[in-house]
Amino acid sequence: MKRIFFLIILFIVFLFQTCAVFAEPSKVMSLNYDDNSALVYLNIMESSEGLQKEFKYSKLENPNRIYFDIENSVLIGGKQQLIFEKSNIKEIKLSQFTTNPDVVRAVITFEEGVDTSKIKLINVNGNIVVKCGKLALTNDYFNPIYEEKAENLTYSSVAVNSQVVQKVTIPQNTVNASNSVIADIQQAFENSTLNNSDGKTYDSVVSIDLSSDLKLRTKYYINGYYIKNGGLLVSGLGQITASKMFYLDSPKRVVIDMPNTFVDTKIRNKELKICPDGSCKDVAKIGQFEYNKARLVVTTDKPEKYIPVFSADAQSLLFINADKLKHTDLVNCVANLGKGYVRKIDNKTNELILSFTNPVVHSILRDDKGLNIYLFNVKSYNELDLIKTLQNTYYKELTFSLLPQIGVRASMSLNESDVVKIDQSVDGKAIKITITQGVVNVKDTPVVTAPVKKPSTKGKVVLDAGHGGSDYGAIREGINEKDITLDVTQRVASILKSKGYKVALTRVDDKYVSLQERVEFSENEAPEIFVSIHVNSAVAVEPKGIETHYYHDYSKELAKTVHAHLIKGIDTKDRGLFKSKFYVINHTTVPAILVEMGFISNDEERAALVTDSRKQKTAKAIAEGIIEYIKSQQSK
Known part of the structure; x- marks a missing residue:
């Protein structure tokens, strides 16, 4: 046998x-x-x-x-x-x-x-x-969707025959912009309609038009290429893989290559106007750049605006100006970011798997400074669980931000020489991020003298209102973490100033401040202590209460003192102290803590967090804890 x-x-x-x-x-x-x-x-x-x-x-x-x-x-x-x-x-x-x-x-x-x-x-x-x-x-089977050093392969062990070829005319008419990013993407991934042999009409994602005995020389065969909802939709057979985008001048263009991809001869070098209504002059063209590499080029005045959006089955790619994916609510198709799993492959290579409750629609943006992954239909994530997973690993600097009208952004600074590979599971419910560290040329690395640390200013406090600007933090029922943190932080500052303490705020209004900028601000101010103020969230609705986080051992006493005042002054659950590697309390060089004043994901606690009474009680407790700690240090 x-x-x-x-x-x-x-x-x-x-x-x-x-x-x-x-x-x-x-x-x-x-x-x-x-x-x-x-x-x-x-x-x-x-x-x-x-x-x-x-x-x-x-x-x-x-x-x-x-x-x-x-x-x-x-x-x-x-x-x-x-x-x-x-x-x-x-x-x-x-x-x-x-x-x-x-x-x-x-x-x-x-x-x-x-x-x-x-x-x-x-x-x-x-x-x-x-x-x-x-x-x-x-x-957890994965297929590559993004590779910076993709190996060119030839696949010749299978031949495909389409016994019935259905010719489909792709409509070029414009579609009114939707109020939902997810609706935009969903509509774009649902192609035109075609009449089936039974006389009924159904939505189609790909129209099969294969010549007899075509050899699949590559992993992906492109036979769909047309304008949809202000973007360019590429679809076909197999598993799509994209490379890092790059830009060209004279004229300005954005280019994205698809290795191991074969383009149907009927659509090669066919120019399409991105805006048939004349609202823009962007023009797209797709071609067979090499025998097994496809190249998509968009000529545009704003090449940096274009992003690739991958479908969860990795068979479609929507290439679109990011400004056309605005003004959305994420209520139709949502997923939650669940667990993360880190594995060290060797001394240079590490991988991270992120799992989701539903298939995820995402975009991958890689430049010389880092990596950004946009998860368009992800509604929530547990920041504390992710921090615990990533701490003491290569991915410890990976940050997550909840962006309203977009989803979740995962960001990480990288060197230009680092090599990124991203795979997604066949069911679209997991993404694997593999990064191989590049080689640093020691001869070309300048010797930088470490700056002399400023002596701390006694009685001076830096207060850090979490999130801000485009980073809304946790969101529930139209309530934004960034607004609560700014309000409470300003109240703490007012109390401290009234007692004669010097106070500096990392932000005084609704603007975006990066984590690194917050740390740099604190180091420049040289305070005695640093306090970051946040609102907690979870996927489940049951968790409630107050947490206080610290990282360095010299910050533990400050954490204990402030936390004791919070628990005494506010009627909620005591969730305790946590040693956590949050960026701002890890990289600051003075005693630093991060306060989670309650859960926005808990209906009862969310209702309390937005009241003046709860905000003032929280501010008063934090201020009193700060004052007690500073006084205790002065007596030593």
């Missing part, structure tokens, strides 16, 4: 399955093959009723094959077929088996002698998997 190759056939539920209700029935979008990882994908947009719970296959002989049916579903774009070379699986076919009821049938043909009784249909994170042999299956 022939040995079965360990091949998985994976059926992925599409990007917005948990975020919107689609018209019946479910839509089977495309059959794709990734030769690099021996995976075949059948993308499905679920109906509101979801897919059937159980899938059973039937065996047939002459030739040796199995089949299974996807009930209440339609196949977009006609029959599809994969033919394998040098594999125990010879062929996979998809077809619309019946139209009333709607049933799509998958047929897998094996070499003679392969024992099909060993095959199992199982469920992994809501995905249908056909398992052959004793393959160890994991739930």
